[in-house]
Amino acid sequence: MSIKENGFLTIGELEGAGQYPSKERLAKGPMAVVECIQEIPCNPCEEACKFKAIEVGQPITNLPKIHEDKCMGCGVCVAQCPGLAIFIVDKSYSKDYGTVAFPYEYYPLPETDEEAEAVDRRGQVLCSGKVVKVQNPKSFDRTPVITLEVPIEYAERIRGMKRKGVSL
Amino acid sequence: MSIRVEKHIVLGDAPPCNLVEITVDGKKVRAQEGEKILAALIAQGIIVNRYTVKRKEPRGLFCGIGQCTDCAMVVDGKPNVRTCMTPVKEGMVIETQYGLGARQNDKV
Amino acid sequence: MTKYEWEVVVIGGGPSGLAAAIEAAKADCEVLLIDANEKAGGQLFKQIHKFFGSSAHRAGIRGIDIGEELLAEAQKHGVEIWLNSVAIGLFKEKVIAVETGKDNESKIVKTVRAEKIILAAGASENAVRFRGWTLPGVMGAGAAQTMINVNRVLPGKNILMIGSGNVGLIVSYQLMQAGANVEALVEAAPSIGGYAVHAAKIVRAGVPIYTRHTVTEARGNGRVEEADICQVDRCWQPVLSTKQTLAVDTIAIAAGLKPLSELVIMHDCQMMFHPVLGGWVPLHDENMETTCHGIYVVGDITGVEEANTALEEGKLAGISAAKALGKLRVLEADKIKGEIWERLDGLRLGPHGIARMNAKNDQITEFKKVHSGR
Numbered sequence A: 001m002s003i004k005e006n007g008f009l010t011i012g013e014l015e016g017a018g019q020y021p022s023k024e025r026l027a028k029g030p031m032a033v034v035e036c037i038q039e040i041p042c043n044p045c046e047e048a049c050k051f052k053a054i055e056v057g058q059p060i061t062n063l064p065k066i067h068e069d070k071c072m073g074c075g076v077c078v079a080q081c082p083g084l085a086i087f088i089v090d091k092s093y094s095k096d097y098g099t100v101a102f103p104y105e106y107y108p109l110p111e112t113d114e115e116a117e118a119v120d121r122r123g124q125v126l127c128s129g130k131v132v133k134v135q136n137p138k139s140f141d142r143t144p145v146i147t148l149e150v151p152i153e154y155a156e157r158i159r160g161m162k163r164k165g166v167s168l
Numbered sequence B: 001m002s003i004r005v006e007k008h009i010v011l012g013d014a015p016p017c018n019l020v021e022i023t024v025d026g027k028k029v030r031a032q033e034g035e036k037i038l039a040a041l042i043a044q045g046i047i048v049n050r051y052t053v054k055r056k057e058p059r060g061l062f063c064g065i066g067q068c069t070d071c072a073m074v075v076d077g078k079p080n081v082r083t084c085m086t087p088v089k090e091g092m093v094i095e096t097q098y099g100l101g102a103r104q105n106d107k108v
Numbered sequence C: 001m002t003k004y005e006w007e008v009v010v011i012g013g014g015p016s017g018l019a020a021a022i023e024a025a026k027a028d029c030e031v032l033l034i035d036a037n038e039k040a041g042g043q044l045f046k047q048i049h050k051f052f053g054s055s056a057h058r059a060g061i062r063g064i065d066i067g068e069e070l071l072a073e074a075q076k077h078g079v080e081i082w083l084n085s086v087a088i089g090l091f092k093e094k095v096i097a098v099e100t101g102k103d104n105e106s107k108i109v110k111t112v113r114a115e116k117i118i119l120a121a122g123a124s125e126n127a128v129r130f131r132g133w134t135l136p137g138v139m140g141a142g143a144a145q146t147m148i149n150v151n152r153v154l155p156g157k158n159i160l161m162i163g164s165g166n167v168g169l170i171v172s173y174q175l176m177q178a179g180a181n182v183e184a185l186v187e188a189a190p191s192i193g194g195y196a197v198h199a200a201k202i203v204r205a206g207v208p209i210y211t212r213h214t215v216t217e218a219r220g221n222g223r224v225e226e227a228d229i230c231q232v233d234r235c236w237q238p239v240l241s242t243k244q245t246l247a248v249d250t251i252a253i254a255a256g257l258k259p260l261s262e263l264v265i266m267h268d269c270q271m272m273f274h275p276v277l278g279g280w281v282p283l284h285d286e287n288m289e290t291t292c293h294g295i296y297v298v299g300d301i302t303g304v305e306e307a308n309t310a311l312e313e314g315k316l317a318g319i320s321a322a323k324a325l326g327k328l329r330v331l332e333a334d335k336i337k338g339e340i341w342e343r344l345d346g347l348r349l350g351p352h353g354i355a356r357m358n359a360k361n362d363q364i365t366e367f368k369k370v371h372s373g374r
Helices: A002-006 A011-016 A023-028 A044-048 A076-080 B037-043 C015-026 C042-046 C063-076 C141-149 C166-177 C196-203 C262-266 C307-324 C330-347 C354-370
Strands: A031-034 A086-090 A097-103 A115-120 A125-135 A145-151 A158-161 B019-024 B027-032 B072-075 B078-082 B093-095 C005-011 C031-034 C080-082 C085-091 C095-100 C108-119 C123-125 C138-140 C158-162 C181-187 C209-211 C213-219 C226-231 C244-246 C250-253 C257-259 C271-274 C279-282 C295-297
Touching (some): A002 C196, A002 C209, A023 A031, A076 A086, A076 A097, A097 A125, A097 A158, A115 A145, A125 A158, A145 A158, B019 B037, B027 B037, C005 C015, C015 C031, C015 C042, C015 C108, C015 C307, C031 C085, C042 C063, C042 C141, C063 C307, C085 C108, C085 C262, C108 C307, C123 C141, C138 C141, C141 C166, C141 C250, C158 C166, C166 C181, C166 C196, C166 C250, C257 C279, C271 C354, C295 C307, C307 C330
Parallel strands (some): B019 B093, C005 C031, C138 C250, C158 C181, C158 C250
Antiparallel strands (some): A086 A097, A115 A125, A115 A158, A125 A145, B019 B027, B072 B078, C085 C095, C181 C213, C213 C226
């Protein structure tokens, strides 16, 4: 498993662990992708979802199960996950573009309409993305969530953006 | 970004503070009131706190919580003061510790 | 006037000590808590990340906020706290020598007598030795974390992290949050030790993780300026032909913690050596009581785990001590203890917890073997 040696997951590993949404559901609209595949005692995601789309149950080491039909892609769970492991992918955004929302706890936050360097799970820049939303309400407890618009073929791979102003 | 973490997504902006003046090896330097001596020195780019007795090698921050004594310096004439545990005060005089005490002319 | 006789004295004000003090005080015990620092809270005030665990029990909340909650609760329930105070001796008649004062002041030693003592001294970081390890710029990962999150200063700008347990992974993340660059993380074992989600967030931030690698040398004039890393073979020996030199000014070592057992050993409480728990740990029963009657142990001193287990162990000892002092009804105390044990067992489930679960069971089994008839 590449996650244990290299620190990044592949979609294949996620699918193998039953933690990846179906193609049909992803095409329909925004959907939570919970990239959590280790049995660790943890369940804030279950409590976070007001649509009861995330189920952990007992024992709390169970992997979270996402009910595709109940998930609205609202993104509240993204900020609540202590592992910062939840992403909202929208492949219905437009014909050529999709969006990815991810947790981003770095200063400074980007501004809306800014161009960002979109990175995949390995931290490699795949393309440029436009910042369409920056959310940092009090209820997120200082885990801002950024939504990036990216070419649709990258929507399932983009999981973040390169940090701004890193040079010291 | 500077050495001081002024802005931080989780910690927020650095809170307002009073500045105090301390002397470090004869040089007057500004520090934030109440901060640990070690932090004030790091903010000035000073990372060496003392030199060892036998080999005269530099030592600095190692454990950061008062367990290892690598950060010990001479403060207001008193040696072996752990700078990671001790806060600054206006007018404090801090000197690099050489072995067991302050520098004695050129007996380094 | 200073009080010198206490029903419960807690040594160490981290999450386990504070939790113990709060439970004992809630049961109307007279509680004194002593802590070596200017502010109690132990490691909590460095933990700026959201904790895992059960949402019913403070999961999803940042360590720093749990710290403030605990301090407020301790104050609310009348726990007396002596800061800048170190327990320098623990004697047979449940007498504690406490030294108070900062290094640049005159220190005063007081002796305090207690009916029940709860030791919550925590753990300290291990070192990895390599040529040049004494250069300024080489530090514990926890030290780097203290500098950035508590003191708000960067100890360096280009970091090499040693160790891929949760501390190495999380502190790498926090160093980036503070504005530093983490050049690489090396892990001597073939796979990453900490949680996959922690590794994932630093990898997507651009930090390469090199498993089967170690640091072999640090060089610099007065401080670290560069470091060599190389692969290790199956016998953990460096393969020098694979050497790479990295331009770093800081090497943070995250090679595990060991319990600070001095006071327990001083009092002749029976110990055992357990690698999973971090080294020498005191034997204890389900009440967190050691083989020395009236002395309890909680938190990392009993075995290095996490803040959430420390909190639960602290509660257990606080309630047990209160019950032993006759301040809590037996049935009520036992019911709460049962609930705490359920939570502790829950926190030790799963592949990352099972080794600790077994280790803690070994510890209690050893206690029973050694200390029959209680």
